[in-house]
Amino acid sequence: METWIKPLGGIAALAALLFAFSGIWGGLRRPTGHVYGRAPGLLRSTAFYILASLVFFIPCILLWRPLPVTLSPQLQTLALVIGSLLYFPGLGLYVWGRLALGRMYFVSTALGAELFADHQLVTHGPYAAVRHPMYLACILAALGGLLIYQTWTMALLAPGSLMLALRARREEQALSAQFGPAWQEYAHQVPAWLPRLRRFKQE
Numbered sequence: 001m002e003t004w005i006k007p008l009g010g011i012a013a014l015a016a017l018l019f020a021f022s023g024i025w026g027g028l029r030r031p032t033g034h035v036y037g038r039a040p041g042l043l044r045s046t047a048f049y050i051l052a053s054l055v056f057f058i059p060c061i062l063l064w065r066p067l068p069v070t071l072s073p074q075l076q077t078l079a080l081v082i083g084s085l086l087y088f089p090g091l092g093l094y095v096w097g098r099l100a101l102g103r104m105y106f107v108s109t110a111l112g113a114e115l116f117a118d119h120q121l122v123t124h125g126p127y128a129a130v131r132h133p134m135y136l137a138c139i140l141a142a143l144g145g146l147l148i149y150q151t152w153t154m155a156l157l158a159p160g161s162l163m164l165a166l167r168a169r170r171e172e173q174a175l176s177a178q179f180g181p182a183w184q185e186y187a188h189q190v191p192a193w194l195p196r197l198r199r200f201k202q203e
Helices: 002-028 046-062 073-104 133-149 152-179 181-189 197-202
Strands: 032-037 112-116
Touching: 002 073, 002 133, 032 152, 046 152, 073 133, 112 152, 133 152, 152 181
Parallel strands: none
Antiparallel strands: 032 112
8 A cells, every 4th residue: 555655646746746737937037016014026036946946855855764653554544545535635725726717827935926917816726715725735645644654744734734824824815805796705605625514404
């Protein structure tokens, strides 16, 4: 079980990452709209993405060492099962969110967010259930990855993924300023992180 879950997880993560980078590349070539927060122009800088990638990936590679944890075969199997139920659906949700955003996809930081000149409010797909499906997906995948791989890298990424809430807050400020009542109505109807099960039962 372990021999195919881990390689498959690596391939799936790489595919999702490349899909995200393709969206960033496309976004860099689109006209800029309103910029919110500090450090304007940062998200349009190629140097920023190179530096951010180095700062992220080099420690991830260096810290890809097993945690000093020894599990029994039964617990190891349980960790793989639970991890897979979080990790793979998390990556799937990420890709779904990326597809739903389409040409509206771009990145933000805790410092600021940037919208396109023809930006549109996306409320379909997973965005009809939660306002931040891609960030929720990252949290699920990070927690699942910790159970699957059990490395120092994942031990840092799992709690670190919760910091995405800061980026979500910045994006919400930008969308609220841009779309006003339409955003307020959407935010009132759709929760930020966890879908309302009652709503799905009614539908």
